[in-house]
Amino acid sequence: xxxxxxxxxxxxxxxxxxxxxxxxxxxxxxxxxxxxxxxxxxxxxxxxxxxxxxxxxxxxxxxxxxxxxxxxxxxxxxxxxxxxxxxxxxxxxxxxxxxxxxxxxxxxxxxxxxxxxxxxxxxxxxxxxxxxxxxxxxxxxxxxxxxxxxxxxxxxxxxxxxxxxxxxxxxxxxxxxxxxxxxxxxxxxxxxxxxxxxxxxxxxxxxxxxxxxxxxxxxxxxxxxxxxxxxxxxxxxxxxxxxxxxxxxxxxxxxxxxxxxxxxxxxxxxxxxxxxxxxxxxxxxxxxxx
Amino acid sequence: xxxxxxxxxxxxxxxxxxxxxxxxxxxxxxxxxxxxxxxxxxxxxxxxxxxxxxxxxxxxxxxxxxxxxxxxxxxxxxxxxxxxxxxxxxxxxxxxxxxxxxxxxxxxxxxxxxxxxxxxxxxxxxxxxxxxxxxxxxxxxxxxxxxxxxxxxxxxxxxxxxxxxxxxxxxxxxxxxxxxxxxxxxxxxxxxxxxxxxxxxxxxxxxxxxxxxxxxxxxxxxxxxxxxxxxxxxxxxxxxxxxxxxxxxxxxxxxxxxxxxxxxxxxxxxxxxxxxxxxxxxxxxxxxxx
Numbered sequence: 379x380x381x382x383x384x385x386x387x388x389x390x391x392x393x394x395x396x397x398x399x400x401x402x403x404x405x406x407x408x409x410x411x412x413x414x415x416x417x418x419x420x421x422x423x424x425x426x427x428x429x430x431x432x433x434x435x436x437x438x439x440x441x442x443x444x445x446x447x448x449x450x451x452x453x454x455x456x457x458x459x460x461x462x463x464x465x466x467x468x469x470x471x472x473x474x475x476x477x478x479x480x481x482x483x484x485x486x487x488x489x490x491x492x493x494x495x496x497x498x499x500x501x502x503x504x505x506x507x508x509x510x511x512x513x514x515x516x517x518x519x520x521x522x523x524x525x526x527x528x529x530x531x532x533x534x535x536x537x538x539x540x541x542x543x544x545x546x547x548x549x550x551x552x553x554x555x556x557x558x559x560x561x562x563x564x565x566x567x568x569x570x571x572x573x574x575x576x577x578x579x580x581x582x583x584x585x586x587x588x589x590x591x592x593x594x595x596x597x598x599x600x601x602x603x604x605x606x607x608x609x610x611x612x613x614x615x616x617x618x619x620x621x622x623x624x625x626x627x628x629x630x631x632x633x634x635x636x637x638x639x640x641x642x643x644x645x646x647x648x649x650x651x652x653x654x655x656x657x658x659x660x661x662x663x664x665x666x667x668x
Numbered sequence: 669x670x671x672x673x674x675x676x677x678x679x680x681x682x683x684x685x686x687x688x689x690x691x692x693x694x695x696x697x698x699x700x701x702x703x704x705x706x707x708x709x710x711x712x713x714x715x716x717x718x719x720x721x722x723x724x725x726x727x728x729x730x731x732x733x734x735x736x737x738x739x740x741x742x743x744x745x746x747x748x749x750x751x752x753x754x755x756x757x758x759x760x761x762x763x764x765x766x767x768x769x770x771x772x773x774x775x776x777x778x779x780x781x782x783x784x785x786x787x788x789x790x791x792x793x794x795x796x797x798x799x800x801x802x803x804x805x806x807x808x809x810x811x812x813x814x815x816x817x818x819x820x821x822x823x824x825x826x827x828x829x830x831x832x833x834x835x836x837x838x839x840x841x842x843x844x845x846x847x848x849x850x851x852x853x854x855x856x857x858x859x860x861x862x863x864x865x866x867x868x869x870x871x872x873x874x875x876x877x878x879x880x881x882x883x884x885x886x887x888x889x890x891x892x893x894x895x896x897x898x899x900x901x902x903x904x905x906x907x908x909x910x911x912x913x914x915x916x917x918x919x920x921x922x923x924x925x926x927x928x929x930x931x932x933x934x935x936x937x938x939x940x941x942x943x944x945x946x947x948x949x950x951x952x953x954x955x956x957x958x
Binding site for chain 2 (some may be wrong): 596
């Protein structure tokens with residue numbers, strides 16, 4: 379089988395696969411790249427995961443994920459910052475083990491409002507504080523922190539960062555190779571300002587990763603699981619992808635899907651179906667490979 | 669019973685009440701104002717509804733709702749525009765029949781993407797076209813069209829207008845007494861730019877109505893029904909209400925809730941519970957009544 383040379387399988391799309399299974403079905407599916415998640419990596423151990431990634435011949439496109447640092451100062455916040463430092467180190471190790479073209483990108487989801495709090499402004503300011511605390515560590519590890527704005531329906535419980543513009547405002551105090559943004563079509567497609575903000579992100583060199591999946595209604599009862607294969611919903615991948623390409627972004631593009639039906643399917647089928655969906659809905663809007 | 673003098677019961681909160689029942693329980697609950705919906709009004713007939721509203725002694729705060737005009741030109745679009753013209757006329761009739769202080773505000777929800785379409789930009793431009801077509805009729809009827817940005821989770825199937833800033837951009841070509849905006853806390857609370865956009869709306873005299881209800885997770889399986897009484901969720905009513913008040917907005921404030929549990933409750937209980945919730949979560953942030 380073959381897949382588009384820039385397509386990367388985000389491991390969440392085959393959530394129940396172990397690291398070994400994920401690497402194997404992705405490589406067998408003709409992909410050249412994978413986005414890994416911390417839990418399955420740490421289950422195997424970092425050094426062993428790095429060896430297996432190297433053996434797979436795949437590039438690493440991102441490592442998912444850190445963040446969740448909206449809580450006020452205290453032991454929970456210290457634990458989160460420490461955990462994010464470890465995540466940064468893991469990203470560096472894995473990216474070094476991946477095939478050439480691997481990118482040391484650590485995806486960050488901000489976290490929601492602390493329990494019982496309505497202080498969105500305060501939670502957001504603590505995201506800025508956390509970035510300031512983590513940036514030196516990321517810089518010395520050569521890792522890019524990729525703040526991911528999540529759809530506003532997750533603003534209270536998962537991510538107080540809701541728009542690309544807001545993520546870029548948070549990134550701006552830092553060098554672009556240290557703090558960038560994740561552009562995920564599912565989260566940003568609705569934004570009236572999205573094309574301008576993609577251009578802004580590109581102009582400042584801050585598109586750390588581009589992720590694609592589709593939006594369809596009715597939303598799943600658990601709205602976290604409402605993501606679909608590109609082309610199975612209403613997102614205009616032509617305009618979004620063209621806007622990302624126009625910035626000069628030329629790295630891997632992940633398909634990251636949380637969807638019970640897809641999680642329940644056989645992994646090789648998902649890998650194949652995803653390559654087909656990407657080929658039909660996204661690839662036509664990419665520059666021809668060099 | 670008594671309720672805050674600026675509190676208005678939006679009829680959707682007691683969705684299954686007939687017009688008569690809604691007017692009666694709202695007045696008996698000590699409210700001075702009500703926001704009516706078209707379906708129960710038209711069930712009784714417009715002239716008869718106007719008489720009953722007059723008899724109730726209540727003000728009309730808004731009339732809900734029109735819009736749904738994102739479809740391309742053709743018979744469906746003509747039917748929608750005609751229906752919106754009738755809604756404008758109904759608004760004028762009802763506001764004239766309501767107690768002094770009634771406001772002829774017709775709330776507009778844009779509508780989602782037409783079936784099979786991914787053209788968000790086109791759908792949005794057709795909203796602008798519809799406003800241009802309806803504005804002269806609204807102006808001559810003395811009615812304010814109140815564009816309601818809906819939460820981005822409804823962008824594909826209910827409203828391609830997702831932010832207050834976008835609604836204000838759409839309103840700007842028209843006089844503020846002809847095209848304004850609806851500020852509904854549930855839809856805008858997450859927006860990093862919301863306070864600035866409320867100030868902008870106020871500066872241009874475009875806050876046609878302020879509606880309050882709360883956001884809590886997990887969202888209902890039908891995300892339309894995820895609205896809660898003020899104080900039962902995470903929205904910061906202090907900052908939003910203070911921002912609206914700071915613009916000089918001094919008219920009625922509606923509580924509009926779609927929630928199965930509330931719809932299943934006895935109407936007088938809902939009316940009382942809503943007055944209490946408003947008194948605790950919103951009223952402390954209002955100027956003292958003159």
